Amino acid sequence: MEEHLRVLRLICGLFWIWKIGIWRKKAWLEDACGIFAQETASIPQIKGSKLFPAFRYTEDSWVKEFEKAGIITSSFSYPTAQSPSVNRIVISGFHELEDLMYLNGIIQNLAQ
Structure with a gap:
């Protein structure tokens, strides 16, 4: 029985580590979208x-x-194949600040 409790505590600890990681990614995603x-x-x-x-x-x-x-x-015709393209940039919690700055530099050059 004691072994089961140890395993249960380990699983709970791993769950909270995972949960904290998700919270951090969510907070970074909000920051990244703002940037x-x-x-x-x-x-x-x-x-x-x-x-x-x-x-x-x-x-x-x-x-x-x-x-x-x-x-x-992301770029595809919508709602039909004959429709104009819908072009999107999707920001992810896995993107880093350097990724955003690189993308921004490309966009700044294209927009000129």
């Missing part, structure tokens, strides 16, 4: 909010430029 929204606020081709991690961009030509720079974005 990205602030850095792109003056760029009319970028539409989005610091409250949501997906930012729409209106220039279809940017898709290939992002790919050349090693950046994968």
